[in-house]
Amino acid sequence: MMRNLMAMLVCGACALAQAPAEVRLQADIEGLVAFGGRTWGSDSGLEASTWLAERFTEIGLEPGGKDGFFQPLPDKGRNVVAWLAPTVASDSWVLLGAHFDHLGHDDKGVYLGADDNASGVAAMLECALRLSQQTERKRGILFVGFDAEEFGLAGSRYFARTPTRPLSGCAAMLCLDILGRSMLDAMPGTLFAFGGEWSSGLRAQVDASATALDAQVLQLAAEYVGPRSDFLGFALEQVPFAFLTSGTHADYHTVDDLPEHIDYGSLAGHTELISHLLAGLLAGERPAFEGHEPDAHQEARNIALIAHELLAHAEGLGRFERSQLRALERLGERNAAAERLGSLARSRMVVQTQLTLLSTGSLTGMRERLQRVLDGL
Ligand SMILES: [Zn+2]
Numbered sequence: 001m002m003r004n005l006m007a008m009l010v011c012g013a014c015a016l017a018q019a020p021a022e023v024r025l026q027a028d029i030e031g032l033v034a035f036g037g038r039t040w041g042s043d044s045g046l047e048a049s050t051w052l053a054e055r056f057t058e059i060g061l062e063p064g065g066k067d068g069f070f071q072p073l074p075d076k077g078r079n080v081v082a083w084l085a086p087t088v089a090s091d092s093w094v095l096l097g098a099h100f101d102h103l104g105h106d107d108k109g110v111y112l113g114a115d116d117n118a119s120g121v122a123a124m125l126e127c128a129l130r131l132s133q134q135t136e137r138k139r140g141i142l143f144v145g146f147d148a149e150e151f152g153l154a155g156s157r158y159f160a161r162t163p164t165r166p167l168s169g170c171a172a173m174l175c176l177d178i179l180g181r182s183m184l185d186a187m188p189g190t191l192f193a194f195g196g197e198w199s200s201g202l203r204a205q206v207d208a209s210a211t212a213l214d215a216q217v218l219q220l221a222a223e224y225v226g227p228r229s230d231f232l233g234f235a236l237e238q239v240p241f242a243f244l245t246s247g248t249h250a251d252y253h254t255v256d257d258l259p260e261h262i263d264y265g266s267l268a269g270h271t272e273l274i275s276h277l278l279a280g281l282l283a284g285e286r287p288a289f290e291g292h293e294p295d296a297h298q299e300a301r302n303i304a305l306i307a308h309e310l311l312a313h314a315e316g317l318g319r320f321e322r323s324q325l326r327a328l329e330r331l332g333e334r335n336a337a338a339e340r341l342g343s344l345a346r347s348r349m350v351v352q353t354q355l356t357l358l359s360t361g362s363l364t365g366m367r368e369r370l371q372r373v374l375d376g377l
Contacts, residue, residue: 039104041076119180160233183247201287304332
């Protein structure tokens, strides 16, 4: 006990390495948001990228960029890339990515983006720490902090077109974005995984990790969220991908997205799930990118569950309307009960769900557009 105490006094970094995951996750979120709004190409963004490279170094990763840890983007800004080599000879690797940029500042204040996406960066660093301690890895892992996600996914799309390792070796891409709270702050502990319809192998790995850890992971097709995060460039290059997120809430893209609103226990749980999934991907069969029919009944059950939980637990529904949630729940239940889910019924379900999942203040235009689509179905 005394020796531990002495070690803690002597070495702050060692103490942090022995602390519970929540403590490290909080330290990394606070460390990243300390640079401010991190808008693409700003001093704040550049300082944040330097910090991320330093964190990768502390964990013991190798540089994986073009210029050390950095991959400069054509005009401004830079991705931050680190490599954890396999322990056996292998050309195969997995990519874990999270964007570190955010929205800068305006007359309302500084947009710190604690959940979007310091939470994803912190989870990526925690996974790096855990996996670097494993003695056997049949695949390598490339960790990428993407710049310019908030500006048309520019950093990740550039990386997917101009990768620092041949993309032919990339077995899967996991995209972490907004992991620190929950859908409307009403579904604590629930993780969403989008994109499994493009790879039954990856989809099965996600289910296996959820079962092993007794975690609630709801899998849905990527079309429910549209091209909303850094997985897009990799999907276009036909890399199996999973977009892992805990969902948006009333503080999304506002100056109130602050570290004190993060649910660190929930974030630690998601991080454990992602570490488990990564370990499975490092050891298992390489998943294929194929594109198959989504399991529409499973989706319908998941949709009904989402609406049910939001209705039951959301104190203030914020910008979500109860009538919308009820409609969604009825749609999900009816579809789940149906013998066979027709394509029109599924289309209605997808659009109604997009409406609900995306109904935050900054997406009013999209909401109106989707409502018109729904009215036309
Ligand atoms: Zn984001």
